[in-house]
Amino acid sequence: AQSVTQPDIHITVSEGASLELRCNYSYGATPYLFWYVQSPGQGLQLLLKYFSGDTLVQGIKGFEAEFKRSQSSFNLRKPSVHWSDAAEYFCAVGTGFQKLVFGTGTRLLVSP
Amino acid sequence: DSGVTQTPKHLITATGQRVTLRCSPRSGDLSVYWYQQSLDQGLQFLIQYYNGEERAKGNILERFSAQQFPDLHSELNLSSLELGDSALYFCASSVDYSNGSPLHFGNGTRLTVT
Numbered sequence: 093a094q095s096v097t098q099p100d101i102h103i104t105v106s107e108g109a110s111l112e113l114r115c116n117y118s119y120g121a122t123p124y125l126f127w128y129v130q131s132p133g134q135g136l137q138l139l140l141k142y143f144s145g146d147t148l149v150q151g152i153k154g155f156e157a158e159f160k161r162s163q164s165s166f167n168l169r170k171p172s173v174h175w176s177d178a179a180e181y182f183c184a185v186g187t188g189f190q191k192l193v194f195g196t197g198t199r200l201l202v203s204p
Numbered sequence: 205d206s207g208v209t210q211t212p213k214h215l216i217t218a219t220g221q222r223v224t225l226r227c228s229p230r231s232g233d234l235s236v237y238w239y240q241q242s243l244d245q246g247l248q249f250l251i252q253y254y255n256g257e258e259r260a261k262g263n264i265l266e267r268f269s270a271q272q273f274p275d276l277h278s279e280l281n282l283s284s285l286e287l288g289d290s291a292l293y294f295c296a297s298s299v300d301y302s303n304g305s306p307l308h309f310g311n312g313t314r315l316t317v318t
Binding site: 134194 | 246252260262296306307311
């Protein structure tokens with residue numbers, strides 16, 4: 093069965109520091125991979141997606157993610173974190189008909 | 205603003221009761237999805253509709269049902285409510301149901317069952 097693992101429940105990063113959020117997936121076919129962000133009281137907003145082609149994908153708000161098939165990973169990165177990036181981040185794999193299987197999320201805290 | 209509207213924002217009700225959650229998809233989107241977000245289960249896919257027809261089912265309980273109307277809005281009906289049904293219920297929409305279509309999420313309905 094398809095699954096997504098986000099091993100870090102919480103991460104604290106200093107403002108201005110770089111960020112990497114980990115995501116590993118399990119899926120038999122070519123995966124469709126997504127990163128979503130959820131701010132408190134808000135719905136999920138799509139940051140970026142990977143379907144095929146270039147394994148380094150650029151998203152909104154300065155985020156990027158790299159698909160590594162050999163490691164079954166799709167880690168999210170940002171070179172310099174801003175306080176407004178504090179939120180919960182979800183990795184998801186599309187399993188057909190857009191049934192997204194989500195990871196458990198990583199809550200990002202940004203310290204001054 | 206995703207363009208997906210969910211009402212109500214908050215709902216408090218008692219066990220055994222029935223509630224209806226409403227979702228208006230983004231203009232032009234034909235596909236509607238319902239997700240449940242709870243602390244213990246995370247984000248779980250419940251059900252998907254496309255242009256009025258059910259396309260896919262996930263971990264939706266038999267006490268729950270949904271439909272998509274001709275104007276494309278959707279309703280999720282939850283009956284015989286239990287304490288464990290307390291959760292945030294999200295609706296999302298997309299243009300179609302292909303894997304390439306990004307989902308746009310509403311802000312959710314927070315259901316509290318007391």
